[in-house]
Amino acid sequence: MIKRTILTLLFAVFFIAGVYAQKAAKISFKETVHNFGSFSEKLGSVSCTFTFVNTGNIPLIITRATASCGCTKPEYPVNPVAPGDSGQIKVTYNAVGRPGGFEKNIFVYANTDPERVSLIIKGTVIPVQRSVTPAYGHTMGNLGLKAVHVPFFEVYTGKPKTESIDVINSGKIPLAVDFNKVPRHLSVEMVPATLAPGEKGKIEITYYADKAKDWGIRKDEFWVKLPFSDKPQPQNKITVSADIQEDYSGITAGQLAKAPHLECGAELIDFGTIKGNAPVSISVPLSNTGVSNLQIRKINNDSQVVSVSLPQMSIQSGKSIDLKVTVKPSKSRSRLLNHRIFIITNDPVRPTISLPVVATFE
Structure with a gap:
């Protein structure tokens, strides 16, 4: 009888230990590498976001995020991410004075096993032409x-x-x-x-x-x-x-919970190979998954080859509109298109979205 009781207790201890051992946070990224492609040094800084999901069964807590170079700045959510919820790591690269190719590592530390996850950004900075001049040239x-x-x-x-x-x-x-x-x-x-x-x-x-x-x-x-x-x-x-x-550094958790949130239906607009000179369009859904009204403040687009249009500049909570992107092959002086559209909104988590537009002309 005593032996059976001891065995039962041991079984219970191992069972409970196994259950607790299975409880863990797990960070799963949609992508761990972001390629900015080629862009001019005149842009100054460029940013991207890495989206992740907590696929574990306890809240995920990111303790810190560091970069392999001072030119790269990661930003991460400071509040715990519940199981099944998603979050974003924003990474900004300062290209000024750094012409040529680059590849930088970002290390994200959290209450996961392993503790550290690596992300990579890369691209090519096209230098601004500079002349050699005297001090007061x-x-x-x-x-x-x-x-x-x-x-x-x-x-x-x-x-x-x-x-x-x-x-x-x-x-x-x-x-x-x-x-x-x-x-x-x-x-x-x-x-x-x-x-x-x-x-x-x-x-x-x-x-x-x-x-x-x-x-x-x-x-x-x-x-x-x-x-x-x-x-x-x-x-x-x-x-x-x-x-x-806009400076969102002082935003509170309560304000963040009531804020708008922009979801873009694509992270890349690829027109593939375009034959002929007729304009070609693609529509991308923009959705407001936040609580308050989303204001699209501006779309930065400095290309004659690419044009964009929107039916309106605001999106109510739970609603969507289509961003129409049109490529005009007749305006291009190159066979390759590698352009970026910047969508600026009042979303405090991701106020600027960089949307690449690529195409090949025949």
Whole structure:
């Protein structure tokens, strides 16, 4: 009798241990490699998302995500992901000053076995043509400038950002300049206001994203007005570029639960081989699986070969609309199309979706 009782207890212990041993979180990615393809260094930064599902039976907790290079920034959900639920890892790569091919590893650590999962991003950065110039290689009268283009990269609403251009007075008399046709969302001043002969200073430019009333990649310009000049000279132009984004860093869990969420019906639009010059279209469903109304703020598309259209710029919760993408072979100067459309919305989890468009022309 005692032996039978001991055997029964041992069986119960092993059974319970086996049950608990089977309880685990498991992270399953739809894809673990993202290829950005070829893109210009002028884009500055590019982003992609890796979607995963917790295929385990306890909440998944991501403890950290690191990259093999400081040029790569991973972002991950901080809240536990319930069994059966999905999440996303956003990875941003800064391509500035990094021309050529790249392949970067991202390591995601969680309460899984194994603890670490590896993701890969890769692509080819097409360099911006640069000329070898002296320190102040740009001249506007007696004003020497180190640059005439100011890249702000990411600017966020509610957070003014300031960049500057180093300048020098190469003349023999004091120099003070003015600025014309400055966009309303920029503030420009020279510091100091008057440069003595040979003195160095800065043109300080402050970007107020809220006043731009725009989203995504934007370029602006203004002119430097020199003394004794009645009107701006076309060659005395300064260009400013930025990627305008909303700052979601302070969003609460309650706000996130009530937010909109964009689901795109495709991660790649592949037209395959197109014969002839007739335009060809593909429709991609865009769905709002969130709670509140989804606002499509802008679609960045700088191609003459590709055009996009939408029936409306908002999607109610639980509804869908079709994004129509049209390729015009007659506008292409190449046999290959490798383009990207950027969809910018008020989805705090994924405010910008990068949608590749590829085709071959015959």
